[in-house]
Amino acid sequence: MFDFFRTKKQYQDLSGNAFKQILTENKAAVLLDVRTAGEYRQGAIKGAKNIDIMSADFKTKVAALDPEKTYLIYCRSGNRSGQACNYMAGLGFKNVYNLSGGIGSFPN
Template structure:
């Protein structure tokens, strides 16, 4: 009985460590995010900040889907689950939660901008206003 319990605990530990590693790999530094954005075909770039934040400046080609919108889950459901999603917010908190929601909704390839648009700007990367 005890050896089985030890094996089960060990297996649970391995599975949780693997999940943490997978989540850590989905965050990209601004330079890597930009490189992936330029080299990935049919990427869906999503800004999960509020419309006011989006209007103040966003990444070129980004679609605004407000994380705080009551219909956020149904709105992301309108995107193509077979195409990669790249997501960002101001600092990285909302986008990390949004990336998890994308994964839970069945999206396989989801990348998150580490540090958000603030880190993007600090790295000297461009933003646009509509």
């Protein structure tokens, strides 16, 4: 594949430690868990808001968010949250971060 045909990724993947550091240092950051409600109930990062990327109202809920805020987004493995980051960046959200490796990579 030729890299110049790909669009530039408009969000940043972060390690668990880097993700936690931004969350700790930026008190205004919004923590989003994009897993299903069932997954969320099984355990989530403290303070996370659940917006299921697979739900019919995902786009409506995201459209209601402030695009100027910083968003830290995670799921189980980092795939769905990467998709959410990509979608949000495409809407003009400037500060979106994906937890690479998902919730399991978030340090206690």
